[in-house]
Amino acid sequence: xxxxxxxxxxxAAVVIAFxxxxxxxxxxxxxxxxxxxxxxxVSVQENAGLKLxxxxxxxxxxxxxxxxxxxxxxxRIPTKENQFIWVDTTARWRISDPVKFYESVSSLENAYGxxxxxxxxxxxxxxxxxxxxxxxxxxxxxxxxxTKESFQTGDAEGSxxxxxxxxxxxSFENIEKGRRKLSGxxxxxxxxxxxxxxxxxxxxxxxxxKYSDELTExxxxxxxxxxxxxxxxxxxxxxxxxxxxxGKLENEKRTxxxxxxxxxxxxxxxxxxxxxxxxxxSYGRDASFFDFWRAIESYRLTLPNFSKTLxxxxxxxxxxxxxxxx
Numbered sequence: 001x002x003x004x005x006x007x008x009x010x011x012a013a014v015v016i017a018f019x020x021x022x023x024x025x026x027x028x029x030x031x032x033x034x035x036x037x038x039x040x041x042v043s044v045q046e047n048a049g050l051k052l053x054x055x056x057x058x059x060x061x062x063x064x065x066x067x068x069x070x071x072x073x074x075x076r077i078p079t080k081e082n083q084f085i086w087v088d089t090t091a092r093w094r095i096s097d098p099v100k101f102y103e104s105v106s107s108l109e110n111a112y113g114x115x116x117x118x119x120x121x122x123x124x125x126x127x128x129x130x131x132x133x134x135x136x137x138x139x140x141x142x143x144x145x146x147t148k149e150s151f152q153t154g155d156a157e158g159s160x161x162x163x164x165x166x167x168x169x170x171s172f173e174n175i176e177k178g179r180r181k182l183s184g185x186x187x188x189x190x191x192x193x194x195x196x197x198x199x200x201x202x203x204x205x206x207x208x209x210k211y212s213d214e215l216t217e218x219x220x221x222x223x224x225x226x227x228x229x230x231x232x233x234x235x236x237x238x239x240x241x242x243x244x245x246x247g248k249l250e251n252e253k254r255t256x257x258x259x260x261x262x263x264x265x266x267x268x269x270x271x272x273x274x275x276x277x278x279x280x281x282s283y284g285r286d287a288s289f290f291d292f293w294r295a296i297e298s299y300r301l302t303l304p305n306f307s308k309t310l311x312x313x314x315x316x317x318x319x320x321x322x323x324x325x326x
Contacts, residue, residue, distance in 0.1 A: 025051050025060055032065045034102045044098055061102060067094050070115050076212060077124050079132040084212040089123050091204045100198030114197055122189040126182050136209055138178040
């Protein structure tokens with residue numbers, strides 16, 4: 001009986017020690033594992049669940065099974081016409097062969113390093129071999145869509161004149177590939193290299209293409225020049241309309257002044273005639289009174305302007321000092 005108990009205890013101790021060494025492991029969803037035994041790959045586990053391994057001998061190396069993003073650093077790349085642009089690229093990839101992946105790169109950090117080299121090189125190769133228009137445009141839809149601006153001035157003639165003055169000949173060159181085709185070319189280059197690392201790249205997308213500083217300044221200067229051209233067209237049109245309206249205003253002013261002068265001269269002529277008639281009638285009634293009245297009016301207007309009078313012995317003062325005037 002004692003020997004049975006000892007045997008049972010030994011078996012129990014072995015079983016407890018076996019489980020204590022971790023013979024089981026759990027493979028989660030979205031994971032895959034490479035089982036390495038003494039440096040040699042013995043199996044690959046791709047299905048989630050509870051798995052069995054040999055303690056002390058088997059090393060479980062886990063890798064993600066899901067799609068993973070790759071984000072590159074922006075690169076300053078010259079195009080075929082030697083214009084520099086900044087290209088910021090992103091991609092999606094996954095581990096397609098965990099055995100090759102473990103043998104070639106071993107870890108995700110090393111994989112990202114390899115992808116940096118391969119994808120950045122492919123992006124630079126494709127961008128530098130094509131014109132700028134191929135990288136920034138995706139189709140020829142802009143051609144023939146009518147990019148000329150139209151300005152309204154309130155009258156059809158003025159709008160037509162402004163349209164003629166501000167007309168800019170904007171032409172777009174045909175593209176042969178486009179941005180989507182360039183992305184495909186990048187992917188083709190990368191797909192020819194990364195399978196040896198057990199990696200599959202699904203797509204490569206230039207998420208941002210930005211002009212370099214010198215090219216941006218050139219684009220801004222061209223935009224400023226176009227806006228200045230349109231502003232000058234407005235100024236020219238405004239100056240022309242101003243001259244036109246000033247001419248009309250001057251003509252109307254002359255017409256009004258001419259009519260007013262004619263009316264004033266006519267009125268003055270009638271008034272003078274009426275005054276002459278009244279004077280004549282008054283003179284005819286009493287000539288002496290008329291002479292007296294004219295002399296008094298003359299004194300009232302002229303004497304205040306005299307600083308001194310040297311003599312009053314003249315016919316002009318006859319109504320002031322003469323016996324006839326008294």
